[in-house]
Amino acid sequence: GDSVTQTEGPVTVSESESLIINCTYSATSIAYPNLFWYVRYPGEGLQLLLKVITAGQKGSSRGFEATYNKETTSFHLQKASVQESDSAVYYCALGDTNTGKLTFGDGTVLTVKP
């Protein structure tokens, strides 16, 4: 079946440092999946951070970026300079192009130290 593997947390970085959370996927039932990053901030519900539906394209939001790499089946999340408010749990997800059903990774807990 389809699966998503992402950086195992917890990850702790200091404010203003760079960040990369790795995400690789295996799509056995979907030829060209859509790729997503969702985030859960403390005390809040799960929400979309960014998405990319075309291989080779880059998505960005709130200073985060991720590029859909079909060759390496990866969708790593990066930010050049993190802030304390970025502390959250980040989920990489693979989307079925027909239904929108998502297959999620385990999530990565990020803590940004002031």
Next chain:
Amino acid sequence: DAAVTQKPRYLIKMKGQEAEMKCIPEKGHTAVFWYQQKQSKELKFLIYFQNQQPLDQIDMVKERFSAVCPSSSLCSLGIRTCEAEDSALYLCSSSQQGGGAETLYFGSGTRLTVL
């Protein structure tokens, strides 16, 4: 802002009891998804509704759960006989039409504890 409402927030059941949780999708959304999350790990897909009809579900749901969307503004997920392994956070989400590129909007979840 999108708003998917789930009730109750917390549910405690004894092993063998029946459990029911409800979801009000975002207004106008026709696709509803239920996910199960144990111990803050991955979200596991349970069932997908499109226009109130179940189109995809895992075997566990077929065997032990009852899920319906009697109207476009209300869905429910039930467990006929709770087991300890059912303790989890149950998340309901909706999207406008169920298309692959659409954003899913999530509720805050119902946390079920089975004793």
